[in-house]
Amino acid sequence: MVTRKPTPRAPVHAPDFERPLVTVDVVIFTVRDEQLQVLLVRRPDTASDPFPGRMALPGGFINVALDASLYDCALRKLEEKTGFEAPYLEQLGSWGSASRDPRGWCATHVYFALVPPPPNDGAPGSEASQWVEVEAALRKRLAFDHAEILAAAVERLRGKVEYTSLPAFLLSEPFTLPQLQRTYEIVLGRPMDKSAFRKRMLDAQFLAETGSIEGGAGRTAMGYRVLDRERAAVFPRTFRAIETPSSRD
Amino acid sequence: MVTRKPTPRAPVHAPDFERPLVTVDVVIFTVRDEQLQVLLVRRPDTASDPFPGRMALPGGFINVALDASLYDCALRKLEEKTGFEAPYLEQLGSWGSASRDPRGWCATHVYFALVPPPPNDGAPGSEASQWVEVEAALRKRLAFDHAEILAAAVERLRGKVEYTSLPAFLLSEPFTLPQLQRTYEIVLGRPMDKSAFRKRMLDAQFLAETGSIEGGAGRTAMGYRVLDRERAAVFPRTFRAIETPSSRD
DNA sequence: CAAATAGTGTCTTTAAGACACTATGCC
DNA sequence: GGCATAGTGTCTTAAAGACACTATTTG
Structure with a gap:
């Protein structure tokens, strides 16, 4: 990213607005067992937590000290969950409102990642994170507005797969x-x-x-x-029809 | 947006992380005088402000008390600048990093809007905001990383216009x-x-x-x-070739 | 050889591109 | 009528869809 730091003539200071909470969530897709699956994590079952015990997309608060950028933060969360080093990762969009998090006005930056199927090691679903077939995941009562976000991610994936x-x-x-x-x-x-x-x-x-x-x-x-693991090839036509784009918060 | 408020068994509380600054910027396009133009605003020329006197995209901090959602915030900023009530407005993406704002870690949610040409009233460019031809705007040294954001918006617009x-x-x-x-x-x-x-x-x-x-x-x-001012029609093919998608922070 | 899977050839269909043509309004 | 602009028709071209065909490997 190209950024220019000005030479401030006087110390610039941030305004005294109340700041929203800022998170990054990652929708991680893979194809396993002949199914399109998404990685979900179970939220801690402590009462002080919002949506205790519910399934959710992996993600969490920006760590201002650790993350240089939103993209780096998404990469970090992806690596923490899957160990993948260089996956396909693109931004999906952002969702923010006063009501989506009981802890306060919160905006989340959502990325979506495509990874090869992980080795089917030992006990699937025994840990905090598990792969779930997407239609089943969409039927679950996910935490926050993650069902809506997941639906948007699936729509985007299917849409782009056409071309x-x-x-x-x-x-x-x-x-x-x-x-x-x-x-x-x-x-x-x-x-x-x-x-x-x-x-x-x-x-x-x-x-x-x-x-x-x-x-x-x-x-x-x-x-x-x-040939290029950074970006996808774009075909001259779609396979069949394209969907209409939808709006987000 | 569908959100479910849980019945908290104990008061949920926000974690004690340092919160980033959160802004919303809007890239407003129109076609005037046979040119694709974008609306820019001049930043205040006070030394305590970052990028004093520079041109920038219209936008500003989220007002947690005023804005119910990111989309509402973008709508509000668009109305403040152009008076348009029901324009085409879609999310472009978000840019966030430790370095893009001298005031601290800052994430901006960017929307792009398409509006009909405003009446050529009186003195163009006399006020704080003015319409600028896009190629000229891209050559300007805009505040923050707004040149990069504008470039992404133009690329998205031109890309989608193809189909x-x-x-x-x-x-x-x-x-x-x-x-x-x-x-x-x-x-x-x-x-x-x-x-x-x-x-x-x-x-x-x-x-x-x-x-x-x-x-x-x-x-x-x-x-x-x-027929439908909410969403654009999608054609079965592009006019010619499609560009390769680019990544963002 | 049979079964299974990989890979090719040919014809049709869809929608865009090129470009010449006709139609209508004002002077 | 002549010019300018609106609108149509016809042929070509690019790439997808349907579907039958050939090729290679294993048992």
């Missing part, structure tokens, strides 16, 4: 084109034509071959990795 | 299709084909006829207004 290579960030590399197609189908919830799919992916020039991969039964497939 | 009816919100109603096409051309900075343009607009079903309009020289044209 970008985002699902490639949901797979561990190398992956095959049939695997990538399956990921698209899981996220969008509808089957896709193989020929059109392959033409589109290969024409978009965002994949690099990594050599053949055996897959059990049937013919071996070519392995691929994405 | 939505957004420019319709830059005109006062009723308007003609040639006027709408001219607005697209001004925003995108390139000529468009009349036939393809008209087919696309009429096929998208977002316009209602309002009767003929005389336009000086030449044949009279049909007048139109948009």
Whole structure:
């Protein structure tokens, strides 16, 4: 970010307004067990906490001393929860109002992340955080306005998947084109034509071959990795129709 | 917004973190004098203020007592500056870091608005706020990181104009299709084909006829207004190519 | 060889681009 | 009539959809 510090002629001081609470939340998606899943955490069950025991999106207050920027804060929270170093991370938007947090006027900056499926280690759901299938997560009574935020994140994800290579960030590399197609189908919830799919992916020039991969039964497939893990490829057309954008607080 | 207030078993209290400053800024676009223009305000020239005398985007601190939500705050600031009641207003994103404001860790929530051209009343630029052509505004040394924010807003606007009816919100109603096409051309900075343009607009079903309009020289044209002033129509394809998305703080 | 999966070819369809054409209003 | 502007028609082109076909690997 480009910022310029002025040379103050006199000490500048912050106004005496009451400051809202500021948090950062992260909607972390993955595809596991043939499902689009989202990472949720259980809030502490202490009475002094808002929404005790409820499930919520991972996140928390900005630490002014620790976080250089909102993005860094989101990265920190993502690493704390998943251990992922360089995931796909983009800003979703912000939600702020007097009523969304019982502790006071609060604004949250929401990011959304795509990560490859974590290893299915031991006891799933035993810890404070767990992966939940998105439709099930949307039906849960999440803390704060996190149900609304999650709905917006899912809408944004599905919307962008129609015309970008985002699902490639949901797979561990190398992956095959049939695997990538399956990921698209899981996220969008509808089957896709193989020929059109392959033409589109290969024409978009965002994949690099990594050599053949055996897959059990049937013919071996070519392995691929994405060329640029920072940004998604944008296709010239959507797969079908695009949704209408919605407004936020 | 849907929010649920829990019945707290004990008084919930906000944590003792240092709270960042929170502001809302609005990027207000219009098309005037055949140019895409943005509204800028001059910051007070008092030494105790950051960036004294510099041009900046309109905005300011959240007023926890006055603003029910971020969106309401953006609406309020827009009305204060332009008097517009029901403009097109959508969230652009948020920028926050330790370094962007000399007064301390500060996060701003940025909205972007599209308004019809204001009447060219009296002395343009005499007051604290003035309309500036966007490329000129981008070359100015704006306060804070507002140059970066403005660049992101222009990129988002140009990006969405490729596949939505957004420019319709830059005109006062009723308007003609040639006027709408001219607005697209001004925003995108390139000529468009009349036939393809008209087919696309009429096929998208977002316009209602309002009767003929005389336009000086030449044949009279049909007048139109948009059916839904809350949201833009989305076209099945972009006009040409789409840009790659960029990241923010 | 059969089953399973990977990958290709061909035709259709949709909507944009190019560009020439017709229509209507004012002088 | 002539000019200016509004509006239409026709052909081409880019890329998605449908769907049948070929290719390669394992048992």
